[in-house]
Amino acid sequence: MVKLSAAGQKALDDLVTQFQAEKKVPGFGIAVTSVDRELYTSAGGFRIHDDPTSGAVTPDSLYWICSMTKLLASVRIFETQLFADIVFVLIFLDLQLAGLILIEQGKLNFDDPVTKYLPQLKDLVVLEGLMATPTPTPRPAQGVPTILHLLAHSSGSTYFAKLPEPIYALSKGYTFEQTGGREQAQEEFFEHIKEGQSGIPLAADPGTSFSYGYSSDILGIIVERVTGQSLADFCEQYIFKPIGIKTTFRLTPELIAKLIDLSFRNQDGSISRLGDRIPLIQRYPKEVLLDLGGIGGYSTLPDYAALLRHLLRIEAGKDVPNPILKQETVKGLFKPQLTEAGAGALAAILSMWDSDVARNGVNWSTGLAVTTKDLPGKRRANSGFWGGWAGTLFVVDPTTGIAIVTGTQIVPTSDKGAIELFDKAEGIVYANLEDD
Known part of the structure; x- marks a missing residue:
């Protein structure tokens, strides 16, 4: 067992004080856990960055975790260019757990073709020259994505069949107005992600490379089709409630009062309110009809750390009340699944976010980006690691037995301040671990 030394606690406190005093980011927080217990949690700033009357950010404040939702989608299935590259990095949060749960339950298989559940994915087109030319050439895709391809983000699905305007905005598949019922919203989703193509566009043939896109959202829809439940209800029953966390897909008036407001980083480095610069995903007070597995989650940082701690305990073979997955499945979250070409594509994307991590070797598992070498210090x-479009980041290290989560709420994505906060927190934690 490891713990954070008293010097480490003070260094993190000093980091929070520094970031708050220098206003490096809007409202923010840090949470650290070992395999056994919470080690540290703190926060700074205000819920609305320029309004002290909005209330201080606390460990109980709520973050839109965006791509960190993706891990959630994956787990449950088991049991039963520069601008484009930057945007790529920002949308991962993980829905993978839901998929893994269904695999463990025997309701899905890794090698199931997605067309078994979604005929909308029968006609796929690969956009040759995507990101290299303004007019990529569509051709029929070779092969059909499988459940494993969705989990490993090697399905070919892409956010960038058409670049959003402005470039830092979310893609159309996330911002369309959901109408009718759940099934109608699903159909509208598939129409929007076509982006005018004859079929759903891919960046590469299934299984051949890494491509950041709608894989987790498609996986979430499959979870709904297989179970007959909304993704929100499924995750509540099989992930959130067993662990004892309040992570959610659905905002309420009470949660809105805890939600940190989104801010915007101006070109001169200053911070202002996001306002109505860009459309966001559908949320309260509008009815959410389609729970987006790639971006639709909300969580406090300690709750997300509790999810990671739960996985660490299962991986380590420790006694876990209400385990959401088997040990073998959790160990798979830390095992690479991408081809060499896929790992190279992931590294190219990550180089825009964290060149040190990219240089040391990366891959993708059934739910997480994974490092393939030690990162010094x-x-x-x-x-395993990843982040969310609006400034949340995490790492979960089964060898050391710790996880770190940091967060703010700021766009455009890959904000330097948000990345600096995580980088410094990670360095402090690893420099101040000691045997318990």
């Missing part, structure tokens, strides 16, 4: 090889 920080995470060990086979650690």
Whole structure:
């Protein structure tokens, strides 16, 4: 067992004080856990960055975790260019757990073709020259994505069949107005992600490379089709409630009062309110008809850390009340699944976010980006990590037995301040671990 030394606690406190005093980011927080217990949690700033009367950010404040939702989608299935590259990095949060749960339950298989559940994915087109030319050439895709391809983000699905305007905005598949019922919203989703193509567009043939896109959202829709439940209800029953966390897909008036407001980083480095610059996903007070597995989650940082701690305990073979997955399945979250070409594509994307991590080797598992080598002074090889479009980041290291989550709420994505907060927190934690 490891713990954070008193010097480490003070260094993190000093980091919070510094970031708050220098206003490097709007409202923010840090949460650190070992395999056994919470080690640290703190926060700084205000819920609305320029309004002290909005209330201080606390560990109980709520974050839109965006792509960190993706891990959630994956787990449950088991049991039963520069601008484009930057945008790529920002949307991952993980829905993978839901998929893994269904695999463990025997309701899905890794090698199931997605067309078994979604005929909308029968006609796929690969956009040759995507990101290299303004007019990519569509051709029929070779092969059909499988459940494993969705989990490993090697399905070919892409956010960038058409670049959003402005470039930092979310893609159309996330911002369309949901109408009718759940099934109608699903159909509208598939129409929007076509982006005018004859079929759903891909960046590469299924299974051949890494491509950041709607894989987790498609996986979430499959979860709904297989179970007959909304993704929100499924995750509540099989992930959130068993762990004892309040992570959610659905905002309420009470949660809105805890939600940190989104801010915007101006070109001169200053911070202002996001306002109505860009459309966001459908949320309260509008009815959410389609729970977006790639971006639709909301969580406090300690709750997300509790999810990671739950996985660490299962992986380590410790006694876990209400385990959401089997040990073998959780160990798979830290094992690479991409081809060499896929790993190279992921590294190219990550180089825009964290060149040190990219240079040390990366891959993708059934739910997480994973490091393939130790990062000096920080995470060990086979650690899982990712982040969210609006400024949340995490790492979970089964070798050391710790996880770190940091967050703010700011766009455009890959904000330097948000990345600096995580980088410094990770360095402090690893420099101040000691045996318990």
